[in-house]
Amino acid sequence: MKCSYCSEEIERGTGFAYVRKIGTVRYFCTKRCYRLNVIYNRKPNKKEMKG
Numbered sequence: 001m002k003c004s005y006c007s008e009e010i011e012r013g014t015g016f017a018y019v020r021k022i023g024t025v026r027y028f029c030t031k032r033c034y035r036l037n038v039i040y041n042r043k044p045n046k047k048e049m050k051g
Contacts, residue, residue, distance in 0.1 A: 005033035
């Protein structure tokens with residue numbers, strides 16, 4: 001599966017899932033991606049994710 005923020009491939013058994021009240025599931029590879037997307041409500045920046 002892929003990270004919902006940076007679109008990086010997540011290995012099986014790593015990362016974590018965030019389930020919203022409306023029932024949608026978001027998968028994240030790191031706490032950084034989780035924090036930027038859920039807590040700070042930032043949208044992914046493709047330039048930032050390269051490298």
